[in-house]
Amino acid sequence: MSSMDNMPRASKSDLARRWYVPQEIESIRSYYPLVLIVALLSVGLSLIRANQDAIYSSTSIVLVHLVVLVLLRQLDHGTKNIRDGALAISGIGLFLSILHHLDGPSLWIDIWFTAWAAIPFVLVLAAGSMPMVTLWVSGRLTVKAAELGLRKNKMMAMKHSHALHHLILFHAVAAVALPILWILDVALSPENALGGGFMDEITGEHFEKLISSESFWLWTRNSFIVSIGTTLLGLALAIPAGYAFSRFRFRGRDSAMFAFLLVQMFPGVIILVPYFLVMKALGLLNTSLGLILAYSVTALPLCVWMLKGFFDTVPRELEEAALVDGCSQTQVFWRIVLPLSLPAVAVTALFSFLAAWNEFLLALTFNTSEEMYTLPVGLASLISSTGQAWGDFAAASLLVSLPVVVLFIAFQRFLIEGLSAGGVKG
Amino acid sequence: MVNVTYRRVTKRYENGFTAVDGLNLEIEDGEFLVLLGPSGCGKSTTLRMLAGLEEVTEGDVMIGNARVNDLPPGARGIGMVFQSYALYPHMTIADNLSFGLRMLKGDDRPEDDEIQWRVGETADLLGITAELEKKPKQLSGGQRQRVALGRALIKKPKVLLMDEPLSNLDAELRQQMRVEIRRLHDELGMTTVYVTHDQIEAMTLADRIAVLNEGVLQQHGPPMDVYRNPVNPFIEGFLCAHLNDIVETANELFGGEEE
Numbered sequence: 001m002s003s004m005d006n007m008p009r010a011s012k013s014d015l016a017r018r019w020y021v022p023q024e025i026e027s028i029r030s031y032y033p034l035v036l037i038v039a040l041l042s043v044g045l046s047l048i049r050a051n052q053d054a055i056y057s058s059t060s061i062v063l064v065h066l067v068v069l070v071l072l073r074q075l076d077h078g079t080k081n082i083r084d085g086a087l088a089i090s091g092i093g094l095f096l097s098i099l100h101h102l103d104g105p106s107l108w109i110d111i112w113f114t115a116w117a118a119i120p121f122v123l124v125l126a127a128g129s130m131p132m133v134t135l136w137v138s139g140r141l142t143v144k145a146a147e148l149g150l151r152k153n154k155m156m157a158m159k160h161s162h163a164l165h166h167l168i169l170f171h172a173v174a175a176v177a178l179p180i181l182w183i184l185d186v187a188l189s190p191e192n193a194l195g196g197g198f199m200d201e202i203t204g205e206h207f208e209k210l211i212s213s214e215s216f217w218l219w220t221r222n223s224f225i226v227s228i229g230t231t232l233l234g235l236a237l238a239i240p241a242g243y244a245f246s247r248f249r250f251r252g253r254d255s256a257m258f259a260f261l262l263v264q265m266f267p268g269v270i271i272l273v274p275y276f277l278v279m280k281a282l283g284l285l286n287t288s289l290g291l292i293l294a295y296s297v298t299a300l301p302l303c304v305w306m307l308k309g310f311f312d313t314v315p316r317e318l319e320e321a322a323l324v325d326g327c328s329q330t331q332v333f334w335r336i337v338l339p340l341s342l343p344a345v346a347v348t349a350l351f352s353f354l355a356a357w358n359e360f361l362l363a364l365t366f367n368t369s370e371e372m373y374t375l376p377v378g379l380a381s382l383i384s385s386t387g388q389a390w391g392d393f394a395a396a397s398l399l400v401s402l403p404v405v406v407l408f409i410a411f412q413r414f415l416i417e418g419l420s421a422g423g424v425k426g
Numbered sequence: 427m428v429n430v431t432y433r434r435v436t437k438r439y440e441n442g443f444t445a446v447d448g449l450n451l452e453i454e455d456g457e458f459l460v461l462l463g464p465s466g467c468g469k470s471t472t473l474r475m476l477a478g479l480e481e482v483t484e485g486d487v488m489i490g491n492a493r494v495n496d497l498p499p500g501a502r503g504i505g506m507v508f509q510s511y512a513l514y515p516h517m518t519i520a521d522n523l524s525f526g527l528r529m530l531k532g533d534d535r536p537e538d539d540e541i542q543w544r545v546g547e548t549a550d551l552l553g554i555t556a557e558l559e560k561k562p563k564q565l566s567g568g569q570r571q572r573v574a575l576g577r578a579l580i581k582k583p584k585v586l587l588m589d590e591p592l593s594n595l596d597a598e599l600r601q602q603m604r605v606e607i608r609r610l611h612d613e614l615g616m617t618t619v620y621v622t623h624d625q626i627e628a629m630t631l632a633d634r635i636a637v638l639n640e641g642v643l644q645q646h647g648p649p650m651d652v653y654r655n656p657v658n659p660f661i662e663g664f665l666c667a668h669l670n671d672i673v674e675t676a677n678e679l680f681g682g683e684e685e
């Protein structure tokens with residue numbers, strides 16, 4: 001009590017000075033680990049390329065980053081020397097990164113690495129030489145300035161974290177978009193050119209060839225039959241099973257659920273041969289039905305578990321209320337539980353559809369005659385048989401992805417709801 | 427209307443736990459009975475056996491003169507209000523109200539006009555006419571409570587069951603709804619069974635209270651009779667002492683102000 005009262009005014013307002021760290025420095029400090037990770041990746045790339053000089057220079061860049069980070073963490077009042085050291089070493093780092101870049105090849109990935117190596121040094125140089133920071137490290141900051149700085153820090157922290165989010169999102173988008181752009185480029189290039197500049201020569205010949213080819217449409221038809229069939233059969237089995245597992249206690253329930261999980265643990269290749277023998281015995285080779293059966297069974301465990309998980313979140317009292325309102329157990333399911341679970345059902349349906357649409361191994365093994373190919377198998381045959389028709393292949397993969405994209409957009413609302421389950425609460 | 431009878435009713439759960447033990451209780455036609463007891467004493471189980479949501483292990487549950495042990499909930503002529511309201515989230519309030527009517531079969535199912543009229547009438551009764559087109563999510567707790575009541579009442583049930591219907595409301599709304607529930611009962615006259623662990627709620631609502639402890643009925647009778655003549659230490663502690671405490675606290679506060 002008394003010690004608080006006796007605290008001199010000066011030291012109370014000193015609080016601002018004691019706690020103030022310029023946000024620029026603070027942000028660089030906390031985001032710096034990202035830079036180190038990328039720098040280490042760059043060392044990895046050099047190792048893969050077995051380029052001795054590049055290994056040395058990238059390793060030294062990592063070390064310089066490390067030193068800069070350590071120095072930045074030491075910054076405080078009266079540490080002007082440390083600040084000056086950090087600036088000098090950042091300058092050296094900047095120089096090193098440019099040298100490293102000029103030394104090696106300059107694919108886009110090298111440019112990217114160089115940017116990640118050099119830009120942090122530039123930021124440190126810029127932030128470290130700001131007048132406010134200079135005042136701070138030389139301990140000449142007034143209390144007023146520190147208080148003002150603390151207030152500004154909040155806004156700046158928000159801006160910096162926004163910038164970081166955008167940076168991360170930019171990378172995510174690039175990771176997704178670049179391969180697609182690349183495929184688009186190949187699909188629109190004449191002949192089967194894989195190299196060449198981006199979009200330097202544009203032609204629709206590959207698309208035209210596909211669209212006018214009978215087998216492409218045949219495969220598309222097969223794929224749709226198999227995928228839709230799988231989805232319908234899978235749901236017809238998984239919905240009742242999931243509901244039963246969620247709501248009823250019966251003998252063998254736990255072991256059955258465990259068995260479902262167990263089946264998932266075997267890699268597909270192991271089941272391939274037995275599957276093949278069964279299909280052969282049933283005369284289902286080279287039929288859509290055979291694939292539908294195989295896919296539904298394969299996807300079933302996951303679908304059942306997903307749906308069970310969702311049914312678990314539908315409150316029991318809702319069902320009881322419906323029973324009191326005069327529903328039978330079946331009506332309760334159709335009129336209450338199922339409508340509430342539509343998002344989950346949609347997600348499950350999408351999952352089954354995609355699994356069937358993309359599956360390759362079983363389709364390749366079971367359906368060996370060309371008119372029973374599904375799209376993935378058909379696409380693969382384009383490459384092997386007619387001597388690497390990359391252009392056709394790329395165009396076809398784009399066309400094949402189209403239904404998937406359409407489905408995702410159509411189901412977007414459901415997907416978000418279904419994945420954030422628990423949205424059913426009254 | 428009808429009376430309700432529990433005759434030597436026992437409920438044993440699958441794990442062997444006896445939640446209700448040899449319950450004998452008669453509820454008269456048009457009576458407002460409150461089942462009172464501490465948490466876990468078997469009130470909900472007792473009510474749910476009457477609703478048909480829980481199997482009866484031994485004994486008979488009678489509504490009117492019919493043994494209903496094996497009737498499904500929808501066939502018992504009851505309405506029920508749940509603690510969590512349990513409104514159907516995907517339906518509008520109007521559909522929530524009319525769901526029970528729409529589920530009736532054959533000749534029992536009213537014409538659509540009739541259903542609509544009944545929805546309007548029930549909404550009027552509970553003051554939720556303005557909310558009919560909304561979804562449950564858009565309603566406040568108090569309004570949801572009214573809808574839940576309306577849904578239970580719209581089929582004009584012979585017996586109305588309520589399991590702690592007010593426990594999710596704040597003190598003022600609780601008071602308000604308590605009055606409202608009693609008013610509805612007096613107006614409509616159905617036999618009512620109301621579960622609560624709140625002594626005040628029981629004393630103010632009930633024609634008769636039945637106090638349970640550990641699955642056994644301790645005493646039943648008009649609230650003031652039970653309060654004045656507790657038959658055992660449990661009733662004295664759980665009911666009498668508790669009420670006296672409240673009175674004492676109130677007096678202390680009141681007295682303190684006067685000094």
Ligand SMILES: Nc1ncnc2c1ncn2[C@@H]1O[C@H](COP(=O)(O)OP(=O)(O)OP(=O)(O)O)[C@@H](O)[C@H]1O
Nearest residue numbers: 439441443445464465466467468469470471472623
């Ligand atoms: N499905 C069940 N299986 C086993 N025991 C159960 C089951 N349901 C309830 N019980 C037990 O039966 C006893 C009575 O439960 P009940 O729900 O009737 O209590 P309650 O009086 O309504 O309590 P509360 O005021 O907390 O709602 C409790 O001890 C409870 O643990």
Ligand SMILES: [Mg+2]
Nearest residue numbers: 469470471589
């Ligand atoms: Mg209860």
